[in-house]
Amino acid sequence: MNPFLVSGRDKVILTLPREPRTGQVVLAEIKPQIYALHRIIKIDGNKITMRGDGNLLSQKETFTADKIVGTAQAFIRKGKKVRLDSRKW
Numbered sequence: 001m002n003p004f005l006v007s008g009r010d011k012v013i014l015t016l017p018r019e020p021r022t023g024q025v026v027l028a029e030i031k032p033q034i035y036a037l038h039r040i041i042k043i044d045g046n047k048i049t050m051r052g053d054g055n056l057l058s059q060k061e062t063f064t065a066d067k068i069v070g071t072a073q074a075f076i077r078k079g080k081k082v083r084l085d086s087r088k089w
Contacts, residue, residue, distance in 0.1 A: 004053075005037070010077050012037060014070030020048055025072035025084070030061040037072065 038050040051060045
């Protein structure tokens with residue numbers, strides 16, 4: 001994500017999965033018990049491709065819509081909530 005989220009420092013507020021759409025940030029199980037929080041860049045039927053904002057040239061994950069665990073609504077950094085529609089996001 002941009003800015004990059006850091007484990008142990010930042011938190012993400014998730015809601016239940018919604019109908020996936022391009023540009024949405026989701027938490028998905030990309031392999032058994034392996035999860036990634038990235039932005040959806042492509043939807044082809046039930047096949048979804050996502051990539052982290054910092055991975056512009058590589059590292060895409062592909063999965064099916066049923067693997068989405070949650071949809072990001074905001075993140076918390078240094079005790080301050082930053083919404084998805086914020087310039088900081």
